[in-house]
Amino acid sequence: MFSFRVPYAHCPRCLRQDLSDWAEKYHMPGKFSRMLLYVGGRRHRCSACRVNFVSFFPRKAEYVNPAKLKRMEVAAEVQPEAESGYAPSGQESSR
Secondary structure, three states: OOOOOOOOOOOOOOOOOOOEEEOOOOOOOOHHHHHHOOHHHHHHHHOOOOOOOEEEOOOOOOOOOOHHHHHHHHHHHHHHHHHHHOOHHHHHHOO
């Protein structure tokens, strides 16, 4: 019959869809953007061109910086060792 496509938010400058959110403490929106936020708009930030904008469409997926993703993976590997109580032999304290 027909295909129903869910529209996703995209950057107004570069048209990318890898977006994240922005906090009001880092960016003060103008009057029109504040009005859109008040009526239900969502905050989006383009990681490539660093533009902050408001849209009523949802993000396709949250953008995670590759460097941040690598730090999260390293932290996930270190955490199970800390929970098991295992300490490498070089780090044991002798009292």
